[in-house]
Amino acid sequence: MKALAPLIDFPAASQSTYLNTASVALMYRGCQQAIDDWNRDLAENGTVNFNEHAEQTIFDELHSSYARLLHATPEDIAVASSATEQLSSLAWAIMPPADSKILTTGIVFPTTIYPFARVARHTGAQIDFIPGDNGYTDPQKLLDAIDDQTSVVCLSHVEFGSGQQYDLRQFADVCHAQGALLIVDATQSAGAIPIDAPASGADIIIAAGYKWLCGPFGASVMYVAPHLQTSLDPGLIGFRSNKDIWKLDVEYQDYPDSAHRFEFSTMAYGCAVGLAKSVGYLANLGIEKIQTHNLMLADRLLEGLDALGAQIVSPRNTTERTSIISAKLPDTPSQEVVSYLGKANIVISPRRDFFRFSPHLYNSSDDIDTALAELNKLS
Numbered sequence: 389m390k391a392l393a394p395l396i397d398f399p400a401a402s403q404s405t406y407l408n409t410a411s412v413a414l415m416y417r418g419c420q421q422a423i424d425d426w427n428r429d430l431a432e433n434g435t436v437n438f439n440e441h442a443e444q445t446i447f448d449e450l451h452s453s454y455a456r457l458l459h460a461t462p463e464d465i466a467v468a469s470s471a472t473e474q475l476s477s478l479a480w481a482i483m484p485p486a487d488s489k490i491l492t493t494g495i496v497f498p499t500t501i502y503p504f505a506r507v508a509r510h511t512g513a514q515i516d517f518i519p520g521d522n523g524y525t526d527p528q529k530l531l532d533a534i535d536d537q538t539s540v541v542c543l544s545h546v547e548f549g550s551g552q553q554y555d556l557r558q559f560a561d562v563c564h565a566q567g568a569l570l571i572v573d574a575t576q577s578a579g580a581i582p583i584d585a586p587a588s589g590a591d592i593i594i595a596a597g598y599k600w601l602c603g604p605f606g607a608s609v610m611y612v613a614p615h616l617q618t619s620l621d622p623g624l625i626g627f628r629s630n631k632d633i634w635k636l637d638v639e640y641q642d643y644p645d646s647a648h649r650f651e652f653s654t655m656a657y658g659c660a661v662g663l664a665k666s667v668g669y670l671a672n673l674g675i676e677k678i679q680t681h682n683l684m685l686a687d688r689l690l691e692g693l694d695a696l697g698a699q700i701v702s703p704r705n706t707t708e709r710t711s712i713i714s715a716k717l718p719d720t721p722s723q724e725v726v727s728y729l730g731k732a733n734i735v736i737s738p739r740r741d742f743f744r745f746s747p748h749l750y751n752s753s754d755d756i757d758t759a760l761a762e763l764n765k766l767s
């Protein structure tokens with residue numbers, strides 16, 4: 389099976405066997421080019437081209453392309469520099485009250501919950517972690533824990549360590565029946581797994597740009613459901629937080645009636661310009677097609693790992709599986725496995741006590757076979 393994306397779009401894919409998108413993706417060439425062009429223009433021309441109008445409208449293309457990817461509208465999308473930044477602004481905006489409970493899993497990426505933990509220390513809200521078993525969280529246990537004391541459920545759509553995927557609609561329904569908000573970190577899913585934001589029922593969906601969206605560090609995107617767009621008071625505000633960003637009057641504060649109220653400052657704007665290109669590229673290819681491709685690679689990898697007697701940590705059933713495959717070999721420490729493959733120019737990551745593969749659209753079945761052949765020499 390060939391790579392889904394032509395090499396010309398991801399030239400770096402020829403330089404290594406790169407199976408590490410869950411850590412950092414190879415960047416779409418059109419994205420890299422747009423960032424370089426934008427930075428060069430700014431360096432050489434300052435505000436000659438990047439004038440007030442250009443700065444006011446700089447996120448327009450990313451608003452539109454990401455809205456298209458999520459079946460949302462451009463008004464539903466806010467841009468910032470990182471997922472952590474967006475989660476932080478959001479946690480202060482929601483400010484879960486003292487007598488309430490915030491729920492998440494025991495295996496979630498720290499960033500997904502730390503901003504809420506910080507606010508909880510301030511308000512006295514309580515955080516409950518639903519413990520997992522060997523990297524797996526039983527979704528029913530989490531669903532059962534949601535009650536009328538719950539203010540927020542923070543869920544990583546796909547867990548970074550094991551690739552376990554949750555059914556957003558199921559969580560949204562239970563959250564809303566109990567009066568809780570569902571906050572989704574889609575950093576490990578957006579770009580690889582279809583997301584229909586309005587249909588999912590999620591209240592917020594945040595994703596960093598440098599993983600499955602094939603963009604850069606320095607840009608992230610947040611979907612805000614329409615019912616929250618006029619009520620939330622963002623934790624981070626600045627001159628951009630206003631309807632008229634150029635009024636520049638300290639007495640004036642008037643947030644946009646949209647997700648754009650979460651856009652507050654200057655940033656490495658070129659990163660957002662580049663991410664818009666990656667997102668547009670993925671949307672044109674079709675996320676369903678990307679998902680099918682990635683799962684076929686995952687199947688081939690699983691077959692090879694089984695033959696090697698590896699212990700697979702990732703779920704294998706159709707509703708919870710993704711192309712993030714984490715495993716352990718019986719006799720070789722995972723860090724050693726990662727280093728050994730690294731010497732053969734095969735790039736994966738160690739996570740906790742296992743090693744993690746995460747193939748994406750620029751990988752082919754040859755990449756999987758290359759990695760398995762090398763692993764075979766180890767066992």
Ligand SMILES: Cc1ncc(COP(=O)(O)O)c(C=O)c1O
Pocket residue numbers: 410411469470471472473497499500544548573575576596597608
């Ligand atoms: C689920 C998840 N959320 C967020 C992040 C990091 O986000 P950012 O670097 O944009 O703050 C990661 C990074 O691995 C992640 O896996």
